[in-house]
Amino acid sequence: MWKLTLYRAVKAGTKNFMRNGWLSIATTSVIALALFIISFLLSLIFIANLVLGQIQDKISVNVYFKTTAEEKDILKIKENLESMAEVKRIDYTSREMALSSLEEKYQNNEVIIDSLKELKENPLEASLSIKVYDPDKYELIESELLAGAPKEYVSKMDYSDHRGEIDRLNKIIKSIRQVGTVMVLIFVAVAILVTFNSIRLTIYTYKTEVEIMKLVGASNWFIRLPFITEGVLYGIFATLVVGIIWYPLAGYFAPFFASAGIQIDTMQLLYQNLALIIIIQLFTGIFLGVISSFIAIRRYLKA
Amino acid sequence: MIEYRNVTKVFNGGVTALNNINLKIKKGEFVSIVGQSGTGKSTLLKLLTLEERPTSGRVIFYKTDLDEISKKELPFHRRRIGVIFQDFKLLLTRTVYENVAFALEVAGVKSDEIKKSVSQILNIVGLERKLNSYPHELSGGEQQRVAIARALVHHPEILIADEPTGNLDIINTWEIADLLLKINKLGTTVVLATHDKETVDRLGKRVVGIDDGRIIRDQEKGKYMI
Ligand SMILES: Nc1ncnc2c1ncn2[C@@H]1O[C@H](COP(=O)(O)OP(=O)(O)OP(=O)(O)O)[C@@H](O)[C@H]1O
Ligand SMILES: [Mg+2]
Numbered sequence: 462m463w464k465l466t467l468y469r470a471v472k473a474g475t476k477n478f479m480r481n482g483w484l485s486i487a488t489t490s491v492i493a494l495a496l497f498i499i500s501f502l503l504s505l506i507f508i509a510n511l512v513l514g515q516i517q518d519k520i521s522v523n524v525y526f527k528t529t530a531e532e533k534d535i536l537k538i539k540e541n542l543e544s545m546a547e548v549k550r551i552d553y554t555s556r557e558m559a560l561s562s563l564e565e566k567y568q569n570n571e572v573i574i575d576s577l578k579e580l581k582e583n584p585l586e587a588s589l590s591i592k593v594y595d596p597d598k599y600e601l602i603e604s605e606l607l608a609g610a611p612k613e614y615v616s617k618m619d620y621s622d623h624r625g626e627i628d629r630l631n632k633i634i635k636s637i638r639q640v641g642t643v644m645v646l647i648f649v650a651v652a653i654l655v656t657f658n659s660i661r662l663t664i665y666t667y668k669t670e671v672e673i674m675k676l677v678g679a680s681n682w683f684i685r686l687p688f689i690t691e692g693v694l695y696g697i698f699a700t701l702v703v704g705i706i707w708y709p710l711a712g713y714f715a716p717f718f719a720s721a722g723i724q725i726d727t728m729q730l731l732y733q734n735l736a737l738i739i740i741i742q743l744f745t746g747i748f749l750g751v752i753s754s755f756i757a758i759r760r761y762l763k764a
Numbered sequence: 765m766i767e768y769r770n771v772t773k774v775f776n777g778g779v780t781a782l783n784n785i786n787l788k789i790k791k792g793e794f795v796s797i798v799g800q801s802g803t804g805k806s807t808l809l810k811l812l813t814l815e816e817r818p819t820s821g822r823v824i825f826y827k828t829d830l831d832e833i834s835k836k837e838l839p840f841h842r843r844r845i846g847v848i849f850q851d852f853k854l855l856l857t858r859t860v861y862e863n864v865a866f867a868l869e870v871a872g873v874k875s876d877e878i879k880k881s882v883s884q885i886l887n888i889v890g891l892e893r894k895l896n897s898y899p900h901e902l903s904g905g906e907q908q909r910v911a912i913a914r915a916l917v918h919h920p921e922i923l924i925a926d927e928p929t930g931n932l933d934i935i936n937t938w939e940i941a942d943l944l945l946k947i948n949k950l951g952t953t954v955v956l957a958t959h960d961k962e963t964v965d966r967l968g969k970r971v972v973g974i975d976d977g978r979i980i981r982d983q984e985k986g987k988y989m990i
Binding site: 462465466469480669670672673674675676677678679680681683 | 813815839840841842843847853854855857866867869870871872874914
């Protein structure tokens with residue numbers, strides 16, 4: 462009996478959806494728009510985090526050691542620092558590695574290559590490139606480093622040069638996350654409100670039908686289910702519409718990111734997360750449709 | 765059997781629609797409730813369908829005190845009753861067949877049983893050829909007959925008719941009146957509210973006269989009088 466009722470409700474809801482034509486299209490569009498905005502903002506936050514992660518990763522404290530410093534001492538300092546919880550990674554560049562990468566970089570520039578050859582001794586310094594999880598922690602690294610390494614070893618530290626940048630970046634990351642979260646919340650609320658209203662409009666056209674249904678002894682669930690079915694259909698079609706827009710959009714943005722020097726392949730991201738994206742969108746769309754129709758039908762079921 | 769015991773209904777605005785009504789309707793009876801506009805006929809019937817609840821007094825419906833029927837039980841109570849109205853109240857987006865079948869779908873009846881019952885009842889009201897018509901393709905009399913079929917398809921204990929001929933011409937009115945008589949003969953209790961003199965006189969059944977919320981007359985084989 463329950464299955465039969467559900468089957469009939471789904472059938473009636475589908476029929477209503479088809480018969481309502483323009484209203485269904487309009488409602489689906491509104492949900493699609495809401496879904497699009499939410500997806501767009503979430504993606505923006507996601508990509509922003511990726512980009513910021515990349516930039517953050519580039520920031521490091523570079524410590525240069527005088528040419529007189531012994532390699533084993535430098536490696537010991539490296540080991541010391543690596544044992545700190547705050548440190549993410551330390552890359553050691555020996556004097557020889559520095560020289561060969563310089564040669565490689567200027568292999569087509571004969572002037573520089575020639576002048577390098579003229580030198581009897583390698584003039585370049587060994588260095589440690591230190592990356593930490595939290596840019597705020599660089600000061601800690603600095604004091605630890607100066608405590609562990611003999612002062613006369615350290616030639617220079619290009620940390621203070623980056624300090625302003627690191628600070629600013631931190632602030633940007635935080636505010637993007639905050640603003641993004643607030644924006645998503647606002648748009649979710651707006652979407653529910655708008656969807657609720659358009660479904661209420663649909664249901665209003667069925668006001669007398671609901672009255673008649675009640676008079677012939679329809680239970681509240683029997684009346685409600687067709688409208689909830691409509692809500693589900695709105696959600697499914699909205700997801701479909703957004704999916705159709707989303708795919709070329711990702712392709713459109715790909716070169717844009719590339720030209721901005723950001724190493725993000727939007728198409729690849731889309732493919733990698735396709736299942737997740739579809740599930741989130743479908744869930745959000747259906748949730749919007751169902752919750753709205755549920756609220757909208759409520760007042761017609763009183764008494 | 766239906767019984768009103770000292771029933772009074774006062775609406776929120778302070779209108780006393782029913783004033784201390786005492787009335788018994790036996791199983792299988794045909795009762796016409798007559799009276800001028802605004803005297804409380806519809807209110808009296810709405811107490812049976814529980815669209816309204818009495819301010820004081822009790823309504824007994826086949827051994828059930830209607831006061832005890834909860835919101836949850838309401839749909840089941842309504843399936844024991846058939847109702848028709850002046851404005852037919854058909855589902856305009858559904859065919860004749862679908863409109864009638866709806867009253868059974870609501871109760872979770874299986875499709876093949878629905879098919880049987882619907883064609884049977886459409887035969888009784890004489891609409892077996894209009895199965896696939898929509899309400900706007902039918903005359904007023906035909907629409908009311910669809911409504912009657914819908915009200916009866918689940919074999920209710922009682923048919924409540926509130927001004928069923930109010931929108932119909934004389935020929936259709938007589939047809940509907942005859943149909944109601946036929947239904948009553950087949951065993952269904954009929955309660956009819958009307959201010960249509962022609963119909964009441966033609967029926968020659970029990971007449972209860974109401975004025976200003978009070979019963980002023982109650983006659984077997986009565987005529988319309990005010
Ligand atoms: N929901 C309501 N709220 C307030 N007053 C109401 C309500 N329903 C009916 N009334 C009042 O109760 C009185 C009786 O109304 P009712 O509908 O029962 O009359 P009636 O005899 O059916 O009239 P008619 O022949 O015109 O259909 C009227 O004065 C009406 O205005
Ligand atoms: Mg009335």
